[in-house]
Amino acid sequence: MSDWAEELKRKGFDPRLTPARQDLAAKPLEGQVVAARYVSGTDKRVVVPQTGLWRAPRTDAGLENELLLGEGFAVYEEREGWAWGQTQHDGYVGYLAADALGPDTGPAATHKVTTPRTLAFPTPDWKVTPLMALPREARVTVAGNVGNGFLRLVSGAFVFAGHLAPLDACAKSAADVALEFLGAPYLWGGRTSLGLDCSGLVQIAFAAIGAALPRDTDLQAAVPAEAIRVEELRRDDLVFWDGHVGIMLDGTNIVHANAYHGKVETEPLADAITRITPVAGAVTAFRRLAT
16 A cells, blocks of 8 residues: 555545545545645546456556446546546546546436346347447346337446346345346456456445345445344355355355456355465454344
């Protein structure tokens, strides 16, 4: 961690969630952190299916997070093709490609994707070449129902109606959603079926049931929740280790994205504990979120 990040931590700020650098900080932080200048953010939204958020303005700097179509991003600086700012859905700070963003104007999103990935077509026809693939929880604006099972988006693309739902629609179980990602590759910082990490899987699965969670495991563990005992575990409960998290399928089995399997996998909790404990230590908490 840089000296600047350490200084932020000493002042009680989480560097991951604080839009501040030595040369630039968000205007509301003036008087709280020292920076060369302070600026007001410009609200924008993601206009591509998904885009990475990086810790520095280069793609080899380490993927920190991902943003999905329709999610908001407050931009504090644009330079040389990069935008630096803060995500609006989980507060994460970093750099993303400036051309992945568009103005936060026009009709608001009305629907979200409810399958691991769906396709957007140029016409309401399964047989044409799709324009793009959209990940689960991507946000879109529906302009109308054209029949043939398709909805027309304001962008002009067409998506199968069965793969979309109104923004306030909720799945019944986070575990059900997590199981949709079985076999998806492990990717540090990822949030889609093309690759995701343990906390990314948990964040997406709980977003689908209407529960907004932070991005990282330690932040998720700090969310107010009921502490439970191992013998009380049931479906949708969370199990935390230092740096890892999984979702219970029932009282004995877990689903989680993990580097050991290299993908999203299910296994008995007892097996996961036996394998993880020598590396990350014992389970730190069993939690049940109020949803």
